[in-house]
Amino acid sequence: AVRAAKPDAQVNPGFQRQLKLYEAMGCAVDTSSVLYKRYRLEMLSERFSEPQDLPREVFAVDPTTVCQTVNTEDLYRCRKCRRALFRSSSVLSHLEGMGPTAFAHKRITDSARLSGSGQEKCTSYFIEPVQWMEPALLGVMEGQLLCPKCTSKLGSFSWRGDQCSCGRWVTPAFQIHKSRVDEVRTLPVGNFQTAKT
Numbered sequence: 001a002v003r004a005a006k007p008d009a010q011v012n013p014g015f016q017r018q019l020k021l022y023e024a025m026g027c028a029v030d031t032s033s034v035l036y037k038r039y040r041l042e043m044l045s046e047r048f049s050e051p052q053d054l055p056r057e058v059f060a061v062d063p064t065t066v067c068q069t070v071n072t073e074d075l076y077r078c079r080k081c082r083r084a085l086f087r088s089s090s091v092l093s094h095l096e097g098m099g100p101t102a103f104a105h106k107r108i109t110d111s112a113r114l115s116g117s118g119q120e121k122c123t124s125y126f127i128e129p130v131q132w133m134e135p136a137l138l139g140v141m142e143g144q145l146l147c148p149k150c151t152s153k154l155g156s157f158s159w160r161g162d163q164c165s166c167g168r169w170v171t172p173a174f175q176i177h178k179s180r181v182d183e184v185r186t187l188p189v190g191n192f193q194t195a196k197t
Helices: 012-024 033-048 099-107 110-115 129-135
Strands: 075-078 084-087 124-126 142-147 153-158 173-177 181-187 194-195
Touching: 012 033, 084 129, 129 153, 142 173
Parallel strands: none
Antiparallel strands: 075 084, 075 181, 124 173, 142 153, 153 173, 181 194
16 A cells, blocks of 8 residues: 555565564574574674673573583583583674685685685584673774683684674674684483583
8 A cells, every 4th residue: 555655665674574583583582592692793893883782681691600500401501611611592693704705805825725614614603692791892893802711812803793604694793703612512311410621
């Protein structure tokens, strides 16, 4: 009816995106959904030119502050000091990029291009911000992510985004290198829980 009166009328693209997100989450707002978390972070990165005061709900709970109850989520620890850093629910997956061809602007040599297997894997986890990161994130657009216990470098962050090793651009990027953390999987055995590293 509106287009009959004004043919160039269109639905706001931001609203269309929200409707698609709502549909992808099963027509319910699921705040634990990876899709919802990524959308919320993208909206924050657009809103803040320099994040000074971030809402508390942006940060995932620090795994060291949660009481030690039975939890089936994988836990990621600093490889150097073993401090718990984040849980598997904080990992924000992304579609794999095009591999070395995505880095053409960086003048990768032909030999480096040929050494790629075509199945480029991500060498980092992109996660939602965790409470221990808050002091590093406030007031700056990008920087390093250091272990809160031993201060070894874990990765980096950029509200503007960063490129994954697979070639995909992720915005905003809270990137933890897989080589700097250990994944601890909890496996149920009978009535007991055991951790496997």
